Amino acid sequence: MQPIELKAEQFSNYPPEARKLAEHYTATLAQLPPSFVPSLLREVIEYDYKFPVERKAVEKELETITALSPADRTEWFNGFAQIKLSQQLVAYDWVNSPGQFVEQLSAHLWATHQLDAFRAAATSYANRLAKVNPPEPPPIPRLGIATIGQGVTTYNDPLFRKLRPHGVHFTQVKSDNALDTMLNVVAERAKSHPVPYGHWYIDGGAEAKYDPAITCVSYHALEPARAALTSKMRSEIERPGMGPEALRTLMARMKPEDIGLRTSANGNSDPVITRFQLKVLTEASGTQIFATTFAQWTAREALRRAQPVTLLVRFAPRQKQKPMNEMISASANSPELDPVGSLVDADFGSYYNYLNQQRLPGADQSSFVSWFEGHNEAVAIGPKWAPGTQSNVPTDPKQFFA
Amino acid sequence: MSRISTNPLELARQFALSRRDFIRSAAGVALGSSLLQSPIAFAAAAMKKRKVVVITFGGGARDQETFAPEGQENIPHMMKEMIPQASFFTQVVNRGILGHYVATASLATGTYETFNNFAAVPPNNPTVFEYFRKDLKRPPNDAWVVAPSNGFNRIGESNNRAYGPGTGARVILPKHLLTAAASGGGDYSHLLRDNYETPFYTPELGGNEFELQQLGNLLKLSVDDFKSHALTLSSPDELSVYIARRLMREVSPSLLWITMHDIDIAHAGAYSLYVDGIRRTDRLCSELWKAIQSEPEYAGNTTMLILPDFGRDADDDAGGNGFQHHRTGDALSRTTWMLAMGAGVREGVIYDRPMDSTDLVPTIGSMLGFQASLSQGKPIVELT
Numbered sequence: 196m197q198p199i200e201l202k203a204e205q206f207s208n209y210p211p212e213a214r215k216l217a218e219h220y221t222a223t224l225a226q227l228p229p230s231f232v233p234s235l236l237r238e239v240i241e242y243d244y245k246f247p248v249e250r251k252a253v254e255k256e257l258e259t260i261t262a263l264s265p266a267d268r269t270e271w272f273n274g275f276a277q278i279k280l281s282q283q284l285v286a287y288d289w290v291n292s293p294g295q296f297v298e299q300l301s302a303h304l305w306a307t308h309q310l311d312a313f314r315a316a317a318t319s320y321a322n323r324l325a326k327v328n329p330p331e332p333p334p335i336p337r338l339g340i341a342t343i344g345q346g347v348t349t350y351n352d353p354l355f356r357k358l359r360p361h362g363v364h365f366t367q368v369k370s371d372n373a374l375d376t377m378l379n380v381v382a383e384r385a386k387s388h389p390v391p392y393g394h395w396y397i398d399g400g401a402e403a404k405y406d407p408a409i410t411c412v413s414y415h416a417l418e419p420a421r422a423a424l425t426s427k428m429r430s431e432i433e434r435p436g437m438g439p440e441a442l443r444t445l446m447a448r449m450k451p452e453d454i455g456l457r458t459s460a461n462g463n464s465d466p467v468i469t470r471f472q473l474k475v476l477t478e479a480s481g482t483q484i485f486a487t488t489f490a491q492w493t494a495r496e497a498l499r500r501a502q503p504v505t506l507l508v509r510f511a512p513r514q515k516q517k518p519m520n521e522m523i524s525a526s527a528n529s530p531e532l533d534p535v536g537s538l539v540d541a542d543f544g545s546y547y548n549y550l551n552q553q554r555l556p557g558a559d560q561s562s563f564v565s566w567f568e569g570h571n572e573a574v575a576i577g578p579k580w581a582p583g584t585q586s587n588v589p590t591d592p593k594q595f596f597a
Numbered sequence: 598m599s600r601i602s603t604n605p606l607e608l609a610r611q612f613a614l615s616r617r618d619f620i621r622s623a624a625g626v627a628l629g630s631s632l633l634q635s636p637i638a639f640a641a642a643a644m645k646k647r648k649v650v651v652i653t654f655g656g657g658a659r660d661q662e663t664f665a666p667e668g669q670e671n672i673p674h675m676m677k678e679m680i681p682q683a684s685f686f687t688q689v690v691n692r693g694i695l696g697h698y699v700a701t702a703s704l705a706t707g708t709y710e711t712f713n714n715f716a717a718v719p720p721n722n723p724t725v726f727e728y729f730r731k732d733l734k735r736p737p738n739d740a741w742v743v744a745p746s747n748g749f750n751r752i753g754e755s756n757n758r759a760y761g762p763g764t765g766a767r768v769i770l771p772k773h774l775l776t777a778a779a780s781g782g783g784d785y786s787h788l789l790r791d792n793y794e795t796p797f798y799t800p801e802l803g804g805n806e807f808e809l810q811q812l813g814n815l816l817k818l819s820v821d822d823f824k825s826h827a828l829t830l831s832s833p834d835e836l837s838v839y840i841a842r843r844l845m846r847e848v849s850p851s852l853l854w855i856t857m858h859d860i861d862i863a864h865a866g867a868y869s870l871y872v873d874g875i876r877r878t879d880r881l882c883s884e885l886w887k888a889i890q891s892e893p894e895y896a897g898n899t900t901m902l903i904l905p906d907f908g909r910d911a912d913d914d915a916g917g918n919g920f921q922h923h924r925t926g927d928a929l930s931r932t933t934w935m936l937a938m939g940a941g942v943r944e945g946v947i948y949d950r951p952m953d954s955t956d957l958v959p960t961i962g963s964m965l966g967f968q969a970s971l972s973q974g975k976p977i978v979e980l981t
Contacts, residue, residue, distance in 0.1 A: 305695075305711075306694060307711075308692070308709075310926045311926065314925075356667070439715045440713075440715060480865060480921065480922070481864065481867065482866070484865065485866060487866070487867060488865060488866030491866060492866065495918060513867065516867070516870055533869075535869075536869040537869075539872070540867045540868045540869050540870075542868075543920075544868070547912070547918070550912060550913070551915075554915055
């Protein structure tokens, strides 16, 4: 089906808020190229489960496209219009399954050497959109915190090699109660600037006590959901004809209740958070088996989607490497841990947290702190910290957040 | 954060220049353009004895963990032992699909294959093994592939009508072999890790793969000895290298292709395991080079070519997640390198002109004396 054939009633299977939105903008969607519309619908169909910033972005995008003159619309979407789709893609039910369509489109773009053209069209479109709708700065300067190396007693190789050039490397941090200090900073910011989903605490292990004003996701709390998911995967892959693509499609169609996420793993029944947790487990690689990957990816997704103004990520030791099939078969038994390998993972993961934070509006005012948990070493990055410098004086971690 | 350029070709060139400068400063080698026509540095081995060993440095490693200054600590063998003896090509661009099986098949056919990366299908175009064996009338045991996982079992020969079944390489899957050998017990799980991108997928076997009962006939290796030695190894790629060395000793194929895959653990998102994979692959490449020099059938007449199938995503591409995947198709994930050493190769030279990963097959054709008539690539003049 071509977008021009779109009718409002075709969105009847969408969740309530998404349906309203799609119906309202049907005429706009009908005028857009077939290589583009499913990507937008993939966002629209998730509207009911999106974070406030995401909802606003989808609304603004649709408003902006609707307001374009015919000439501007042609210019904005010319790159997408040049993308040639297969008959199979055109015939696909992209209205009801836009996510699966986009996956198949991706394979088609690779196979037909149109990926670069699509990337160019997407980049050009995103730049135009950002120019018309410049991102709003956060209400307070963003703060990111990472704690790495939990459980490591000694480590002699240099840490923070990727972060040090951006800030001050502290070698005499007072480590007593430093984690409590950091959790308190997050709580204080959450109370003084109560932005919905604006203050997060992600733990790669069991979460420490935290203020209820904070949005918390932890690897430990999701253990039952992870076990349910890997159990389903194991049974599916034993079915004849089940390949990786079919499995991926199956996972993309899962609902929170399919893996026991009727309520959030932390006890509340926020559908936005349960859906977020589901996606972290079903759309990513490694989050089901490695605590360090879970922490990094969850932080990436929280930053990309919810755009929190405060984010504390506490990395925890992951299990030792074993064959994949063995790792996904692991039950609740305590697996053997790899604290030093996890420290290396987390050191790099905290660099990615920093990069992902700096992609958000207000980057020039943002701060980031990464601390070797239980030790005296940290890096602080931000407007008040001179890049590429070192401090060897005793430092209270409160100074990072003053 | 700003990027240097958004033009993929310009970015690829910048990566290549950086890679060249890093290596020149670290390994003290010369720039190749001045040597291009020098007859002094070029001494090809006699065609009739020439052998070629190809190693794919997989699956997917980036500059910053390899040839960039901060990455050189991960490849000490290549930096200190191999590059001074090698011609190094800084800009090998892969314009195809960045999935390991389809990309490795593209390397082996010299044509960008477009089949489903996760399907157990043969390449659509003739492989280097088929050109070699058919054009030169070589016996089946003269071309071998040692492949990492079950997904690669069809890489030995294509479904091209002019070539196809029976005309390609024998394929040996060490993990498959070990699974069969270990059916009676023993803990070999650390050697049987498979398919990091899709850990749940084990395609059905088919094609021309090596069977367990042939261990004794061809490799002069009892199942018990194989199992005992396997217990001393630490990774699937170590197992592949062990089998490759055995093949070199007992069968001495003229064309041997070894696909490494340990690095692809990166898909699980654990940086330390990814870097461990790079360090191990670096060591194993060095061991293979030493094996080539110590085997009478190979010493002095063998060209070894090492190249990644492709790179991995850049840290600064918001569409990816850095080292974990190779999904964005950005310049960093497409731009790799090739190291050539041994017979007919100038030592200590760097070439930074762009070449295509499909150029590998016609280059091997020029070395061994066959025409890769359906390949999209061109012979690399510096190696022919």
